[in-house]
Amino acid sequence: MTTEHNLRSNFVFAPPEDNPAAWQASLETFRDALERAFPDAFLETNTSSLRDVPVLDFEIEVAPDVFVTGTAAMPAPDYAHVSIIDVTTDAAALFAQWLRDSYVPSPATVRFLSSFVMENGDETPWPLPATGDATEIEAVLRNHLAAAGAE
Known part of the structure; x- marks a missing residue:
């Protein structure tokens, strides 16, 4: 019998600390990539109330009836992060695979x-x-959560 994992968490994805410019990211390139991969995406540019920088809020369907909501902040080539909010590890994994394989220049x-x-x-x-x-x-995301005692 398999145990269903419904634990939800927020995940943040970012370039390596020793090479913050590795993604050479911008909100425009991220928006374009989301639009290509997820034509029905909800995308809205806002200003972060925490850091007063432009952010892209998004909601995408990463698989049938599996939605991911998040925010991307990429105000400079040497600063980027993408947060996804209140997701299960399977939804987070689908998003992470897309980010790794379709957006960032090096997996x-x-x-x-x-x-x-x-x-x-x-x-x-x-x-x-x-x-x-x-x-x-x-599996890696689950191990990460287990290390914190969440799973």
Whole structure:
């Protein structure tokens, strides 16, 4: 019997700390990539109340009836992060695979952190696997949450 995992968390994805410009990201290129991959995406540019920088709020359907809501902040080539909010690990894995395989220039340049781990005082990002499908990414996300005692 399989246990269904409905635990939800927030995840943040970012370039490597030692190479913050690795993505060479901008809100425009991220918006364009989302529009190409998810034609029915909800996309809205706003200003972050926390940092007073432009952000892109989005909601996309990563699989039939599986939606991911998030915010991307990319105000400079050497600063980028994408947060997804209140997602299960399977939905987060689908988004992470798209980000790694379709947006960032090198699959080895994505690291992530969850709100559960941060709430426990650990702010050390984990690397996203550079290869593998969403199932393999989901296993890494689950291990990350388990390290914080969330699973």
